[in-house]
Amino acid sequence: MKRSSLWMLSTAVAICAIAAGLGAGGLGERNPVRTHPLSSSLESPQTAVLPIIVKLRAAGSTAAGAAQIQDAQVEDPHERIAALATRAGLALAAHREITTLMHVMLIEPLPGESAAETLARLRADPQVEYAEPDQMRYAHSMTPNDSLYVQQWYEQAPASGANATPSAVDATDAWSTTTGSNSIVIADIDSGVRPDHPDLVARLLPGYCFIHDAFIANNSSCPGPGATDPGDWITSTDISGHSSQCGKEMAGPSSWHGTRVAGILGAVTDNNAGIAGMTWNAQILPVRALGKCGGQDSDIISGMLWAAGIAVSGAPANSNPAKIINMSLGGSGACTASYQDAINQITAKGILIVASAGNEGGPVDTPGDCTGVAGVSGLRQAGTKVGYSSLGPQVALAAPAGNCGDAATTPQSACVYSLTTTTNLGYHQPDANDYTGQYYCDPTTSPYPSCSLANSNQYRTYNLGTSFSAPIVAGIAALMTAVNGKLNSCQLLERLKASSVPFPQTSLDATTQPPVCHVPSGSSDLQNAECICTNDGKTCGAGMANAPAALNEALRPIAAISLPAKVSGGQSISLDGSGSAAANNHSLSTFEWQSVSGGLSVTIQGANTSKAGLTVPSCGVGTVTFTVTDDQGRSDVANVTVTPTSLTTSAPATAGAGTCSVPAPAAVQVAVCPSTSTVQVSANETLTATVVNTTNAAVTWSVNGVAGGNATVGTISSAGVYTPPASVPSPATVTITAMSEASSSAVASAQVTVASAPKSGGGGGGALDWVTLLAAGMLTARAQRSRCALRS
Amino acid sequence: MRQRFLSVVPFRLGLVSFGLMVAACAASDASQKPGAAHDAACASQVIIVFAQAQAATPDPGLVAQIAQAASVQLSYVRTAGPGLYVFSMSAADADSSCKDALHRLRQDARVRSVDVDARRRALD
Numbered sequence: 001m002k003r004s005s006l007w008m009l010s011t012a013v014a015i016c017a018i019a020a021g022l023g024a025g026g027l028g029e030r031n032p033v034r035t036h037p038l039s040s041s042l043e044s045p046q047t048a049v050l051p052i053i054v055k056l057r058a059a060g061s062t063a064a065g066a067a068q069i070q071d072a073q074v075e076d077p078h079e080r081i082a083a084l085a086t087r088a089g090l091a092l093a094a095h096r097e098i099t100t101l102m103h104v105m106l107i108e109p110l111p112g113e114s115a116a117e118t119l120a121r122l123r124a125d126p127q128v129e130y131a132e133p134d135q136m137r138y139a140h141s142m143t144p145n146d147s148l149y150v151q152q153w154y155e156q157a158p159a160s161g162a163n164a165t166p167s168a169v170d171a172t173d174a175w176s177t178t179t180g181s182n183s184i185v186i187a188d189i190d191s192g193v194r195p196d197h198p199d200l201v202a203r204l205l206p207g208y209c210f211i212h213d214a215f216i217a218n219n220s221s222c223p224g225p226g227a228t229d230p231g232d233w234i235t236s237t238d239i240s241g242h243s244s245q246c247g248k249e250m251a252g253p254s255s256w257h258g259t260r261v262a263g264i265l266g267a268v269t270d271n272n273a274g275i276a277g278m279t280w281n282a283q284i285l286p287v288r289a290l291g292k293c294g295g296q297d298s299d300i301i302s303g304m305l306w307a308a309g310i311a312v313s314g315a316p317a318n319s320n321p322a323k324i325i326n327m328s329l330g331g332s333g334a335c336t337a338s339y340q341d342a343i344n345q346i347t348a349k350g351i352l353i354v355a356s357a358g359n360e361g362g363p364v365d366t367p368g369d370c371t372g373v374a375g376v377s378g379l380r381q382a383g384t385k386v387g388y389s390s391l392g393p394q395v396a397l398a399a400p401a402g403n404c405g406d407a408a409t410t411p412q413s414a415c416v417y418s419l420t421t422t423t424n425l426g427y428h429q430p431d432a433n434d435y436t437g438q439y440y441c442d443p444t445t446s447p448y449p450s451c452s453l454a455n456s457n458q459y460r461t462y463n464l465g466t467s468f469s470a471p472i473v474a475g476i477a478a479l480m481t482a483v484n485g486k487l488n489s490c491q492l493l494e495r496l497k498a499s500s501v502p503f504p505q506t507s508l509d510a511t512t513q514p515p516v517c518h519v520p521s522g523s524s525d526l527q528n529a530e531c532i533c534t535n536d537g538k539t540c541g542a543g544m545a546n547a548p549a550a551l552n553e554a555l556r557p558i559a560a561i562s563l564p565a566k567v568s569g570g571q572s573i574s575l576d577g578s579g580s581a582a583a584n585n586h587s588l589s590t591f592e593w594q595s596v597s598g599g600l601s602v603t604i605q606g607a608n609t610s611k612a613g614l615t616v617p618s619c620g621v622g623t624v625t626f627t628v629t630d631d632q633g634r635s636d637v638a639n640v641t642v643t644p645t646s647l648t649t650s651a652p653a654t655a656g657a658g659t660c661s662v663p664a665p666a667a668v669q670v671a672v673c674p675s676t677s678t679v680q681v682s683a684n685e686t687l688t689a690t691v692v693n694t695t696n697a698a699v700t701w702s703v704n705g706v707a708g709g710n711a712t713v714g715t716i717s718s719a720g721v722y723t724p725p726a727s728v729p730s731p732a733t734v735t736i737t738a739m740s741e742a743s744s745s746a747v748a749s750a751q752v753t754v755a756s757a758p759k760s761g762g763g764g765g766g767a768l769d770w771v772t773l774l775a776a777g778m779l780t781a782r783a784q785r786s787r788c789a790l791r792s
Numbered sequence: 793m794r795q796r797f798l799s800v801v802p803f804r805l806g807l808v809s810f811g812l813m814v815a816a817c818a819a820s821d822a823s824q825k826p827g828a829a830h831d832a833a834c835a836s837q838v839i840i841v842f843a844q845a846q847a848a849t850p851d852p853g854l855v856a857q858i859a860q861a862a863s864v865q866l867s868y869v870r871t872a873g874p875g876l877y878v879f880s881m882s883a884a885d886a887d888s889s890c891k892d893a894l895h896r897l898r899q900d901a902r903v904r905s906v907d908v909d910a911r912r913r914a915l916d
Contacts, residue, residue: 191914255914257914257916295912297910298870299872300912304873306873310874329912330915331912338872341876345873365912365915
């Protein structure tokens with residue numbers, strides 16, 4: 001038998017032997033992590049070939065006190081392994097080299113000898129550094145056993161083939177890293193929840209109702225403790241009798257909307273029933289702000305602030321402040337000042353707000369369009385924008401929203417891509433707790449079969465809307481927070497975006513390819529049909545949410561930099577990166593400070609320590625990068641922009657600090673050096689423009705506002721060489737401006753005074769007219785105050 | 793005719809004066825009384841953020857001054873959160889949307905922002 005054949009056979013036998021032991025263990029409480037097959041006992045007599053990993057000692061290196069073995073000098077590792085087997089009295093069935101010193105030995109079983117005894121023989125040899133059984137390992141698959149998980153395509157790995165689901169977020173993979181933490185609270189600002197739903201009850205915290213309008217509240221307990229949803233059904237009488245609240249509504253059953261959102265956020269998972277939540281362990285804080293016909297901004301804002309742990313008059317202190325706030329609600333119009341004010345207060349505490357983009361196919365709803373909010377647009381299973389989803393540059397990223405394929409046009413067909421979640425069957429009042437389905441089931445009107453409803457007071461619907469895209473992302477954010485508790489809202493938002501997957505540029509299931517999505521030009525510019533999301537971040541966000549990629553982003557460390565408040569040119573200062581931090585259960589390994597090429601070169605002292613020093617330049621602008629790397633080789637980078645008068649960074653001073661400046665790309669900056677100078681008409685002056693925060697270092701020069709200058713004021717070349725006019729201009733001082741080609745708002749200027757050429761003859765030496773002398777003197781004084789012109 | 797005319801003028805002047813006094817009294821009190829402007833052409837609930845930080849409830853004097861300057865009636869309803877105050881606003885404006893009244897309030901330097909307390913919906 002050839003060696004390779006023997007190897008395969010032996011491995012198969014070993015796998016079978018180990019698998020045979022599977023049934024022997026695993027009794028007792030079910031492990032939420034996939035149960036690993038138990039290895040066969042090392043103490044039992046071996047009956048199959050035993051695979052052992054052996055590491056040999058380097059030649060000449062032996063265990064302390066052991067006799068030098070001659071064959072340690074043998075170079076051929078195969079000969080060394082064969083000699084080892086002979087010395088140990090073992091029959092070598094096969095052998096494979098991993099490295100020069102590390103090998104896998106397949107040992108024929110000795111009658112009656114256990115694996116432990118075989119290992120002991122090898123370990124006793126002075127040539128062996130260690131010997132270990134070559135065991136089976138398993139992928140950390142975390143498929144929950146919830147009965148409806150099979151319908152939750154949106155949480156599973158993207159399927160391929162005819163029924164491909166590229167927009168699925170692959171929570172299954174992420175759960176092998178973490179299933180979340182019960183110390184993390186997610187607020188569900190919505191219509192309240194059904195607190196007795198068996199798939200939610202263990203996850204729910206006591207909530208609060210902020211509805212001040214008794215009709216909207218539809219019960220007498222608002223405002224007040226508790227967030228039980230009494231139902232929000234609308235009758236024709238409601239519409240006619242409450243036109244100010246319900247004038248634009250249609251009569252219909254209760255939505256149980258907050259319950260549906262809560263299920264996706266964090267239904268009890270792996271409990272052999274119902275659905276799996278995006279996070280298995282986070283706590284859900286229900287905050288009731290919606291009721292019949294919606295909810296008022298003022299109530300919603302109060303709910304947001306309270307959820308964040310910010311005091312709200314009339315409400316008790318929230319003892320369970322949220323780390324993430326989900327808002328599957330909205331309305332048309334631009335973000336209002338009051339929403340932005342509340343959002344700024346909340347994000348300053350490090351809390352992330354996730355909001356739905358809207359279901360109009362138009363511009364993003366408020367509050368999803370507010371700065372600092374993770375607005376989420378909705379995708380079809382194919383990764384294209386679902387027709388109803390709103391869109392625009394305010395969207396952060398996209399997630400499945402559910403789509404029915406042909407269900408809308410084909411009777412009796414299922415809504416295959418519904419987002420199955422928790423709900424209640426009550427048409428008006430609460431009834432049995434249940435789950436959304438893949439048909440619309442209304443005993444009085446439904447054309448669909450298999451509804452299994454008890455009576456006409458019940459109904460079941462499929463589940464669609466950007467309302468359900470948001471909790472998918474909020475759930476991912478909760479998982480991210482579970483592995484790196486120091487991520488603030490800006491970092492969570494940026495890492496969610498950075499980890500998103502590019503949108504497919506074709507629709508997998510369309511007979512005719514849909515158009516490319518565009519930025520809505522106004523509220524009447526609706527894109528109510530499927531469209532291809534652009535990958536420029538201007539329509540459906542940065543990309544498709546992806547849970548394992550988001551966790552990889554979350555696991556990166558956080559670079560933090562503390563800077564001196566005030567600096568001046570020539571000053572020696574310290575850049576303090578000691579506030580940086582690694583993810584939970586990890587540590588930082590290295591620090592690196594580096595001056596970025598392209599701008600001003602900055603000399604750094606202590607470039608590989610957490611605190612670096614530098615001397616602030618007197619002119620110019622430069623960028624210093626700070627890289628922190630953790631014990632797993634994962635890194636984070638932060639930039640510091642250095643000018644003679646300021647040091648700026650978007651990095652926090654300390655990782656974990658709640659304070660979060662709204663993320664914005666570092667502004668392009670330009671500096672021109674020297675900022676003031678004097679040149680004689682017969683000479684040239686070379687000016688240097690440095691540009692930072694862009695890869696395009698090119699600038700456009702002008703003299704007194706004239707691009708490239710002219711014969712009257714002098715000319716300037718693309719290289720920054722200024723040639724004065726033939727005679728001293730009036731006034732003698734010209735302004736030379738450099739404008740970044742990357743950003744027209746990034747300009748900087750320098751003042752150049754043109755002086756007369758030295759008079760020839762007459763004893764030599766030049767002479768300046770008195771106007772020039774005066775101008776030069778004034779400029780010299782100014783130059784002492786500021787040696788550099790800098791703008792962004 | 794002249795005599796009649798003369799007799800009518802003082803009566804009309806008195807009526808106008810009385811009316812103006814009543815209107816002035818109503819206006820001076822409107823900022824404090826909830827529902828003071830039943831006959832206003834526009835009414836809306838608004839959320840106001842003041843330029844200067846306020847206590848848990850806003851300074852009634854400041855509110856009255858702002859209301860008078862903007863020719864609106866403001867009635868404090870509640871505090872939605874730190875710095876965010878809910879008012880019932882009304883004005884005797886022609887437009888029922890209160891757009892003009894909101895614009896006048898927003899022109900006041902003592903007001904950082906005013907937004908209509910709009911209705912939002914679940915996005916299913």
